[in-house]
Amino acid sequence: MTNMTNPLLDGSGLPRFDTIASSDVQLAITELLTQTRSLVERLTDDAVPARWTDFAAPLSDGIEHLSRAWGIVGHLHSVNDVPEWREAYNGMLPEVSRFYAELGQNLKLFAKYKAIRESSEYESLNTAQRKIIDNEVRDFRLSGAELPEDKKPRFQAISEELASLSAKFSENLLDATNAFAEIVTDEGELSGLPADAVQAAREAAEKESIAGWKFTLHMPSYLPVMQYADSRRLRAALYRAYSTRASEFGAPELDNTPLIRRILELRQEEAQLLGYSNFAEVSLVPKMAESVAQVQTFLRDLADKAKPFARKDITELRDFASKELGLAELEPWDIGYASEKLLQARYAFSEQEVKQYFTEGKVLAGLFHVIETLFGVSLKPDTAPVWHEDVRFFRIETPGGELIGQFYLDLYARETKRGGAWMDEAITRRRTASGIQKPVAYLNCNFSRPVGNKPATFTHDEVTTLFHEAGHGLHHLLTRVEELGVSGIHGVEWDAVELPSQFMENYCWEWNVLQKMTAHVDTGAPLPRELFDKMLAAKNFQSGLQNVRQIEFSLFDLRLHSDFDPTGSRSVLELLGEVRQEVAVITPPEWNRFPNSFSHIFAGGYGAGYFSYKWAEVLSADCYAAFEEAGNPFDPTTGKRFLDEIISAGGARPALDNFRAFRGREPQVDALLRHSGMGV
Numbered sequence: 228m229t230n231m232t233n234p235l236l237d238g239s240g241l242p243r244f245d246t247i248a249s250s251d252v253q254l255a256i257t258e259l260l261t262q263t264r265s266l267v268e269r270l271t272d273d274a275v276p277a278r279w280t281d282f283a284a285p286l287s288d289g290i291e292h293l294s295r296a297w298g299i300v301g302h303l304h305s306v307n308d309v310p311e312w313r314e315a316y317n318g319m320l321p322e323v324s325r326f327y328a329e330l331g332q333n334l335k336l337f338a339k340y341k342a343i344r345e346s347s348e349y350e351s352l353n354t355a356q357r358k359i360i361d362n363e364v365r366d367f368r369l370s371g372a373e374l375p376e377d378k379k380p381r382f383q384a385i386s387e388e389l390a391s392l393s394a395k396f397s398e399n400l401l402d403a404t405n406a407f408a409e410i411v412t413d414e415g416e417l418s419g420l421p422a423d424a425v426q427a428a429r430e431a432a433e434k435e436s437i438a439g440w441k442f443t444l445h446m447p448s449y450l451p452v453m454q455y456a457d458s459r460r461l462r463a464a465l466y467r468a469y470s471t472r473a474s475e476f477g478a479p480e481l482d483n484t485p486l487i488r489r490i491l492e493l494r495q496e497e498a499q500l501l502g503y504s505n506f507a508e509v510s511l512v513p514k515m516a517e518s519v520a521q522v523q524t525f526l527r528d529l530a531d532k533a534k535p536f537a538r539k540d541i542t543e544l545r546d547f548a549s550k551e552l553g554l555a556e557l558e559p560w561d562i563g564y565a566s567e568k569l570l571q572a573r574y575a576f577s578e579q580e581v582k583q584y585f586t587e588g589k590v591l592a593g594l595f596h597v598i599e600t601l602f603g604v605s606l607k608p609d610t611a612p613v614w615h616e617d618v619r620f621f622r623i624e625t626p627g628g629e630l631i632g633q634f635y636l637d638l639y640a641r642e643t644k645r646g647g648a649w650m651d652e653a654i655t656r657r658r659t660a661s662g663i664q665k666p667v668a669y670l671n672c673n674f675s676r677p678v679g680n681k682p683a684t685f686t687h688d689e690v691t692t693l694f695h696e697a698g699h700g701l702h703h704l705l706t707r708v709e710e711l712g713v714s715g716i717h718g719v720e721w722d723a724v725e726l727p728s729q730f731m732e733n734y735c736w737e738w739n740v741l742q743k744m745t746a747h748v749d750t751g752a753p754l755p756r757e758l759f760d761k762m763l764a765a766k767n768f769q770s771g772l773q774n775v776r777q778i779e780f781s782l783f784d785l786r787l788h789s790d791f792d793p794t795g796s797r798s799v800l801e802l803l804g805e806v807r808q809e810v811a812v813i814t815p816p817e818w819n820r821f822p823n824s825f826s827h828i829f830a831g832g833y834g835a836g837y838f839s840y841k842w843a844e845v846l847s848a849d850c851y852a853a854f855e856e857a858g859n860p861f862d863p864t865t866g867k868r869f870l871d872e873i874i875s876a877g878g879a880r881p882a883l884d885n886f887r888a889f890r891g892r893e894p895q896v897d898a899l900l901r902h903s904g905m906g907v
């Protein structure tokens with residue numbers, strides 16, 4: 228097969244889903260890897276001038292060719308996971324991963340980027356180009372590229388030890404989770420549990436040929452017990468086991484306590500090698516948040532305002548538990564159970580009933596109408612080769628009919644499709660030799676397909692998910708940036724990337740939008756107001772408690788990595804105690820060992836970054852509040868400013884500058900509180 232006939236090598240337009248076969252993958256990707264490697268080799272030659280047009284631009288072009296082709300392979304693997312595509316994808320994955328790892332370690336590339344950064348050309352580059360150079364230099368620096376030669380081996384050793392400690396932390400946690408089982412032999416103890424949870428527990432016991440029901444600390448077994456089991460003894464037993472996992476109360480070889488100290492010590496040393504005073508500072512460099520102090524102030528401000536509501540939530544729960552459930556003292560293992568009973572008693576409604584109102588045609592028309600009104604664009608059906616007959620294709624145009632971008636919409640669940648919902652990019656907007664390359668996105672969901680001759684209906688959660696992914700899609704499609712590295716979602720700080728998506732979710736809670744976006748599948752009637760009010764109340768149920776809990780985790784994580792001495796005498800638990808004293812309204816038992824299972828920060832990428840969850844929520848709520856202040860969720864002036872300053876800006880400008888340009892001030896927490904029913 229020649230290159231001319233391998234459709235994966237054709238980067239001239241939309242992916243050729245009608246002709247691409249799994250048998251094209253190995254040849255095309257191998258060919259592109261070879262081409263790109265030799266391009267990198269050529270461009271890093273001393274003879275090549277360190278200039279944008281001689282180095283950065285051709286490098287970006289070459290890598291794009293590879294990433295577009297590999298993107299198609301990855302996409303097909305996700306939406307059409309049949310054996311031949313799985314094999315084709317997995318067959319090339321190690322090669323492709325190795326290539327990108329090499330790029331990140333290539334010090335010759337670093338030298339070229341740095342030379343551009345220090346050259347007289349730099350000032351003459353446009354904002355987007357400068358940002359790309361800055362990002363490259365920053366990322367190489369943070370991976371130790373600029374350390375003196377005698378410090379590099381130590382830096383490398385730290386990285387390797389940290390990687391193995393993180394892996395060990397997860398393994399211990401998993402092994403400790405698996406080490407526990409509670410066998411129930413008294414059927415009376417199953418009271419309150421949903422039938423499927425009981426059935427699963429019975430099957431788990433049967434598998435080991437034991438009598439009774441086996442409960443474990445894995446979520447599908449643990450959660451229903453904490454939420455529904457009437458047996459307080461059973462809840463208490465599981466809670467205790469769960470919250471002491473991987474601690475000194477279990478097998479010594481699975482204890483994460485010494486690992487936590489060591490991880491913190493090494494992160495501190497790494498930060499100092501890089502010239503920072505602590506690891507939290509390092510973590511913030513590529514993020515939107517500017518300083519440790521700024522994040523601390525943000526979290527404390529939110530805590531101050533949410534705490535009275537959290538106190539109210541817990542008082543309400545205590546009263547209810549003692550009066551209605553006979554639980555005089557509300558223990559930690561009663562909280563989930565009592566909350567579920569309270570929710571049912573106060574705000575119960577049927578998800579199934581709500582679902583009857585969200586028919587597919589109405590929902591899509593509603594979403595399109597929101598996008599068109601908000602951003603002054605028009606959406607039209609379009610045609611393109613697709614990977615499955617369910618997939619639809621649309622175009623976004625200016626009011627004058629000029630093409631802005633296109634997107635695929637693959638709504639329904641299939642056996643061969645990966646779970647969840649996600650937006651992915653097929654083509655990214657940028658300027659090429661022949662003009663502007665228009666962006667293309669994939670929107671993928673896993674909703675239920677139509678049954679019989681009735682249209683498909685979606686739960687409100689699914690509708691919210693669709694709006695969320697559409698927000699990511701708009702960030703990608705409505706960008707005006709012309710340089711690949713910071714176009715659309717490229718180069719956007721990861722604590723800012725959820726802003727457009729979470730922003731779009733707000734429209735699923737606008738009564739005026741919902742009225743027009745709903746039609747009962749049988750009667751055609753719009754969603755009744757009474758049902759909407761119940762949905763809203765359930766959404767905000769215990770939001771005070773939920774907020775202070777997230778703040779507790781965030782502040783603990785931040786302080787661990789900024790004002791805690793891992794070699795000092797103060798323990799991690801003492802610091803957690805201090806944080807709880809300050810922001811929490813529930814004090815867990817003295818034997819609770821939450822840090823030992825906090826894998827987000829010790830085994831995931833969230834070290835000194837757990838706050839990002841709240842941060843992004845605050846930003847999107849605060850942006851939406853600008854529309855509320857204008858008195859109209861579709862206010863055209865505000866919509867244009869939101870498009871100009873945030874949605875279209877990509878990663879070309881720091882996200883905090885985007886926010887300030889849109890809002891004219893620093894982010895404030897009040898809108899999030901108000902939207903969660905904590906308004907004052």
Ligand SMILES: [Zn+2]
Pocket residue numbers: 695699725728
């Ligand atoms: Zn998202």
